[in-house]
Amino acid sequence: MNLEARTVAAMILIYCKAHHAPGGGLCPDCADLMGYAGRRIEKCPFGAGKPVCNQCTVHCYKPDMRERIREVMRYAGPRMLAYHPVLAVRHLLRSRRKTSNIER
Ligand SMILES: [Zn+2]
Structure with a gap:
Protein backbone atom coordinates (compact mmCIF):
# COMPACT_ATOMS: atom_id res chain seq x y z
CA MET A 1 0.00 0.00 0.00
CA CYS A 27 -18.47 -0.17 9.91
CA PRO A 28 -19.58 -1.46 6.48
CA ASP A 29 -19.94 2.09 5.08
CA CYS A 30 -16.43 3.07 5.99
CA ALA A 31 -15.05 -0.28 4.82
CA ASP A 32 -16.68 0.56 1.50
CA LEU A 33 -15.21 4.02 1.46
CA MET A 34 -11.75 2.69 2.25
CA GLY A 35 -11.97 0.13 -0.54
CA TYR A 36 -13.13 2.80 -2.94
CA ALA A 37 -10.40 5.26 -1.95
CA GLY A 38 -7.77 2.54 -2.26
CA ARG A 39 -8.91 1.70 -5.78
CA ARG A 40 -8.92 5.37 -6.81
CA ILE A 41 -5.40 5.86 -5.46
CA GLU A 42 -4.18 2.74 -7.25
CA LYS A 43 -5.50 4.07 -10.54
CA CYS A 44 -4.30 7.62 -9.97
CA PRO A 45 -2.58 8.87 -13.14
CA PHE A 46 -0.03 10.75 -11.06
CA GLY A 47 1.24 7.53 -9.48
CA ALA A 48 3.84 7.81 -6.75
CA GLY A 49 4.44 11.49 -7.52
CA LYS A 50 0.87 12.43 -6.86
CA PRO A 51 -0.05 15.36 -4.68
CA VAL A 52 -2.49 14.64 -1.87
CA CYS A 53 -6.01 14.11 -3.13
CA ASN A 54 -7.44 17.43 -1.98
CA GLN A 55 -4.84 19.23 -4.12
CA CYS A 56 -5.35 16.99 -7.06
CA THR A 57 -6.56 18.44 -10.33
CA VAL A 58 -8.15 15.22 -11.48
CA HIS A 59 -10.88 14.87 -8.82
CA CYS A 60 -11.36 11.24 -9.57
CA TYR A 61 -13.78 10.54 -6.72
CA LYS A 62 -17.47 10.24 -7.43
CA PRO A 63 -19.29 13.22 -5.89
CA ASP A 64 -20.89 11.31 -3.00
CA MET A 65 -17.63 9.51 -2.18
CA ARG A 66 -15.78 12.81 -2.38
CA GLU A 67 -18.18 14.33 0.13
CA ARG A 68 -17.63 11.41 2.50
CA ILE A 69 -13.86 11.47 2.23
CA ARG A 70 -13.85 15.23 2.77
CA GLU A 71 -15.78 14.81 5.96
CA VAL A 72 -13.38 12.11 7.11
CA MET A 73 -10.41 14.36 6.37
CA ARG A 74 -11.97 17.35 8.07
CA TYR A 75 -12.40 15.33 11.23
CA ALA A 76 -9.33 13.12 11.17
CA GLY A 77 -6.84 15.51 9.56
CA PRO A 78 -6.04 17.48 12.71
CA ARG A 79 -6.05 14.30 14.80
CA MET A 80 -3.51 12.56 12.60
CA LEU A 81 -0.71 14.43 14.33
CA ALA A 82 -1.56 12.73 17.60
CA TYR A 83 -2.20 9.26 16.23
CA HIS A 84 0.19 8.97 13.31
CA PRO A 85 2.73 11.78 13.50
CA VAL A 86 4.99 10.39 10.81
CA LEU A 87 2.21 9.90 8.28
CA ALA A 88 0.72 13.27 9.20
CA VAL A 89 3.92 15.22 8.70
CA ARG A 90 4.68 13.52 5.42
CA HIS A 91 1.12 14.24 4.33
CA LEU A 92 1.52 17.90 5.25
CA LEU A 93 4.77 18.15 3.34
CA ARG A 94 3.18 16.63 0.27
CA SER A 95 0.14 18.86 0.54
CA ARG A 96 2.40 21.87 0.02
CA ARG A 97 3.58 20.41 -3.23
CA LYS A 98 1.66 21.78 -6.17
CA THR A 99 0.36 19.58 -8.92
CA SER A 100 2.43 21.49 -11.46
CA ASN A 101 5.76 20.39 -9.95
CA ILE A 102 5.07 16.72 -9.75
CA GLU A 103 6.65 15.69 -13.04
CA ARG A 104 10.12 15.96 -11.59
ZN1 LIG B 1 -17.86 4.16 9.85
Whole structure:
Protein backbone atom coordinates (compact mmCIF):
# COMPACT_ATOMS: atom_id res chain seq x y z
CA MET A 1 0.00 0.00 0.00
CA ASN A 2 1.42 3.40 -0.86
CA LEU A 3 1.72 6.30 1.52
CA GLU A 4 -1.40 8.08 0.37
CA ALA A 5 -3.47 4.93 0.75
CA ARG A 6 -2.06 4.32 4.23
CA THR A 7 -2.80 7.91 5.23
CA VAL A 8 -6.38 7.72 3.97
CA ALA A 9 -6.90 4.35 5.65
CA ALA A 10 -5.61 5.72 8.96
CA MET A 11 -7.94 8.73 8.70
CA ILE A 12 -10.98 6.58 7.94
CA LEU A 13 -10.20 4.41 10.96
CA ILE A 14 -9.98 7.45 13.24
CA TYR A 15 -13.22 8.86 11.88
CA CYS A 16 -15.17 5.61 12.03
CA LYS A 17 -13.97 4.84 15.53
CA ALA A 18 -15.25 8.22 16.71
CA HIS A 19 -18.55 8.15 14.83
CA HIS A 20 -19.66 4.63 14.01
CA ALA A 21 -17.65 1.83 15.56
CA PRO A 22 -16.27 2.79 18.98
CA GLY A 23 -15.30 -0.83 19.64
CA GLY A 24 -12.75 -0.71 16.84
CA GLY A 25 -12.84 -2.09 13.34
CA LEU A 26 -14.76 -0.45 10.55
CA CYS A 27 -18.47 -0.17 9.91
CA PRO A 28 -19.58 -1.46 6.48
CA ASP A 29 -19.94 2.09 5.08
CA CYS A 30 -16.43 3.07 5.99
CA ALA A 31 -15.05 -0.28 4.82
CA ASP A 32 -16.68 0.56 1.50
CA LEU A 33 -15.21 4.02 1.46
CA MET A 34 -11.75 2.69 2.25
CA GLY A 35 -11.97 0.13 -0.54
CA TYR A 36 -13.13 2.80 -2.94
CA ALA A 37 -10.40 5.26 -1.95
CA GLY A 38 -7.77 2.54 -2.26
CA ARG A 39 -8.91 1.70 -5.78
CA ARG A 40 -8.92 5.37 -6.81
CA ILE A 41 -5.40 5.86 -5.46
CA GLU A 42 -4.18 2.74 -7.25
CA LYS A 43 -5.50 4.07 -10.54
CA CYS A 44 -4.30 7.62 -9.97
CA PRO A 45 -2.58 8.87 -13.14
CA PHE A 46 -0.03 10.75 -11.06
CA GLY A 47 1.24 7.53 -9.48
CA ALA A 48 3.84 7.81 -6.75
CA GLY A 49 4.44 11.49 -7.52
CA LYS A 50 0.87 12.43 -6.86
CA PRO A 51 -0.05 15.36 -4.68
CA VAL A 52 -2.49 14.64 -1.87
CA CYS A 53 -6.01 14.11 -3.13
CA ASN A 54 -7.44 17.43 -1.98
CA GLN A 55 -4.84 19.23 -4.12
CA CYS A 56 -5.35 16.99 -7.06
CA THR A 57 -6.56 18.44 -10.33
CA VAL A 58 -8.15 15.22 -11.48
CA HIS A 59 -10.88 14.87 -8.82
CA CYS A 60 -11.36 11.24 -9.57
CA TYR A 61 -13.78 10.54 -6.72
CA LYS A 62 -17.47 10.24 -7.43
CA PRO A 63 -19.29 13.22 -5.89
CA ASP A 64 -20.89 11.31 -3.00
CA MET A 65 -17.63 9.51 -2.18
CA ARG A 66 -15.78 12.81 -2.38
CA GLU A 67 -18.18 14.33 0.13
CA ARG A 68 -17.63 11.41 2.50
CA ILE A 69 -13.86 11.47 2.23
CA ARG A 70 -13.85 15.23 2.77
CA GLU A 71 -15.78 14.81 5.96
CA VAL A 72 -13.38 12.11 7.11
CA MET A 73 -10.41 14.36 6.37
CA ARG A 74 -11.97 17.35 8.07
CA TYR A 75 -12.40 15.33 11.23
CA ALA A 76 -9.33 13.12 11.17
CA GLY A 77 -6.84 15.51 9.56
CA PRO A 78 -6.04 17.48 12.71
CA ARG A 79 -6.05 14.30 14.80
CA MET A 80 -3.51 12.56 12.60
CA LEU A 81 -0.71 14.43 14.33
CA ALA A 82 -1.56 12.73 17.60
CA TYR A 83 -2.20 9.26 16.23
CA HIS A 84 0.19 8.97 13.31
CA PRO A 85 2.73 11.78 13.50
CA VAL A 86 4.99 10.39 10.81
CA LEU A 87 2.21 9.90 8.28
CA ALA A 88 0.72 13.27 9.20
CA VAL A 89 3.92 15.22 8.70
CA ARG A 90 4.68 13.52 5.42
CA HIS A 91 1.12 14.24 4.33
CA LEU A 92 1.52 17.90 5.25
CA LEU A 93 4.77 18.15 3.34
CA ARG A 94 3.18 16.63 0.27
CA SER A 95 0.14 18.86 0.54
CA ARG A 96 2.40 21.87 0.02
CA ARG A 97 3.58 20.41 -3.23
CA LYS A 98 1.66 21.78 -6.17
CA THR A 99 0.36 19.58 -8.92
CA SER A 100 2.43 21.49 -11.46
CA ASN A 101 5.76 20.39 -9.95
CA ILE A 102 5.07 16.72 -9.75
CA GLU A 103 6.65 15.69 -13.04
CA ARG A 104 10.12 15.96 -11.59
ZN1 LIG B 1 -17.86 4.16 9.85
